[in-house]
Structures are given as structure tokens and as C-alpha cells.
Amino acid sequence: MQEIILEPRKYAKGKYLRIDRVSVEWDMERRAFATMAMFYRTRYRKDNKPLGIVLYANNVETLAKMLQEFNLLYPAREKMTVQIPELGEMESGKMR
Numbered sequence: 001m002q003e004i005i006l007e008p009r010k011y012a013k014g015k016y017l018r019i020d021r022v023s024v025e026w027d028m029e030r031r032a033f034a035t036m037a038m039f040y041r042t043r044y045r046k047d048n049k050p051l052g053i054v055l056y057a058n059n060v061e062t063l064a065k066m067l068q069e070f071n072l073l074y075p076a077r078e079k080m081t082v083q084i085p086e087l088g089e090m091e092s093g094k095m096r
Contacts (some may be wrong), residue, residue: 001083001085002064002083003084004082005023005082006067006082007076008075008076008078008079012074013073017050017060018039018073018077019037019076021080022035022080023035030068032056033058033064034054035066036052037054037070039051039052039074042094055067058090060084060086064072067076
């Protein structure tokens with residue numbers, strides 16, 4: 001299992017959205033890792049209610065790079081560790 005640490009950044013491209021939670025799972029239909037990143041709202045507006053985004057990657061290295069780049073755009077709200085299970089663990093049914 002590989003771990004990626006996302007740290008809060010003071011200077012980022014996105015000012016009003018912060019990453020609150022991240023979950024990783026293997027999508028059997030697409031045969032790719034599906035990462036769901038949920039946002040924490042830093043301001044409340046009736047016309048703007050962002051929820052999250054889904055990122056897809058074929059392998060662990062690409063997913064790790066995508067999460068680091070995503071953290072530059074939308075920083076994490078607090079320091080968090082994202083665990084990416086190995087592909088063999090997910091296909092055998094050990095992880096869900």
C-alpha cells in the first residue's frame with residue numbers, strides 16, 4: 001500500500017475550495033483507479049455549492065502525480081494521508 005501526504009498550502013490557485021476528504025478505489029468497469037476528492041467550502045453562497053471531483057488513473061504512479069498536482073490547484077484543508085491500495089489487493093476483494 002502506497003501513501004501520499006497532502007499538506008495544506010498557503011498559496012494556491014484556488015482560493016475558496018479546499019480538499020476535505022479523499023478516497024481511492026478500483027473501478028472494475030473502467031479498469032482504473034477512481035479517486036473521489038470532496039471539497040470543504042470556505043465561503044457560503046447560495047449559487048455556488050461545489051461537492052467534489054472524480055479523478056481516474058491507470059496506475060499508482062500516475063494517481064500519485066495527479067493528486068500532488070491537484071493539491072497545487074486546490075490545497076488540502078489540513079494535513080492528510082491518502083492510502084492507495086495495491087492492485088492485487090483490490091481485485092482479490094480484500095479492499096473495498
